[in-house]
Amino acid sequence: MYDKPMLGLGQAQDAIAAILAEANKEPDRPLAIAIVDDTGSMISYGRMDRCREVPKRMAIRKAYTCALSGQDSKDYAERLGGQGRTVAEMGDPMLAAVQGGVVILHPSSGSIMGGIGVSGLAAQEDEDLAKIGLKAMKL
Numbered sequence: 001m002y003d004k005p006m007l008g009l010g011q012a013q014d015a016i017a018a019i020l021a022e023a024n025k026e027p028d029r030p031l032a033i034a035i036v037d038d039t040g041s042m043i044s045y046g047r048m049d050r051c052r053e054v055p056k057r058m059a060i061r062k063a064y065t066c067a068l069s070g071q072d073s074k075d076y077a078e079r080l081g082g083q084g085r086t087v088a089e090m091g092d093p094m095l096a097a098v099q100g101g102v103v104i105l106h107p108s109s110g111s112i113m114g115g116i117g118v119s120g121l122a123a124q125e126d127e128d129l130a131k132i133g134l135k136a137m138k139l
Contacts, residue, residue, distance in 0.1 A: 005106040007037055007114050007137075012044035015116060015133030020046060022132055031120025032059035033133065038112045040064040040094070048120075055120035062101030062126075064094045066115025073101035073117070074127060100126030107139050 012035040019033050030048035032055045037043055040063075047056055062073045069076045077097035080087060087097040101117040116133045118126040 005109065005111060005113055007035070007043055007104065009043060011137045011139075014136045014138075016044055016046040018136035019118060019129050019133045020048070022129060023048060029121055030055075031118055031126070031129070032056045033129075034059040034063040034117045035114060035133070036060075036063040036067050036117075037114045038067055040067045040115075043114065051120055058096060058098070058100070058119035059117040061094055061096035062098065062117030062119060062130075063115040064117070065096050066101040066103040066117065067112060068092075068095070069103070070105075070112045071103055072099075072127070073097070074099035074123075099123035100130065102127065102130040102134050104134060104137065104139070113139075 016033050023031055030051040032047040032051050035044045065073045065076055080097050087095050100119055100123055101115055103115050104113040106113055116130040118130045
């Protein structure tokens with residue numbers, strides 16, 4: 001028998017609300033947020049008004065990458081770079097080797113529960129906002 005920790009919709013919505021609360025302090029800088037489960041399937045998504053298409057797509061790809069790789073998207077990019085590889089070699093067009101996503105790990109077991117992707121601002125700002133969402137999940 002397996003006992004697998006899973007993210008709930010309420011946790012994902014809490015994370016999005018926390019990220020948007022911070023991001024809306026500067027509403028003229030729109031962004032997108034995606035939260036996926038451990039398989040990369042969408043749990044929740046949010047975007048600010050006037051968010052452009054590329055950030056909408058990249059938020060999803062960043063979250064997906066974190067869930068499937070089991071690491072933050074910045075660390076995934078650095079690992080690939082250190083191996084002299086590119087994300088294109090992985091054969092999955094949804095993977096993104098760019099900063100702005102954080103992996104969601106179960107606090108006691110360390111198992112992967114999903115990923116949070118934020119896109120629309122500078123890479124470090126995206127990651128910082130994703131970490132605000134992670135903290136709001138109260139894991």
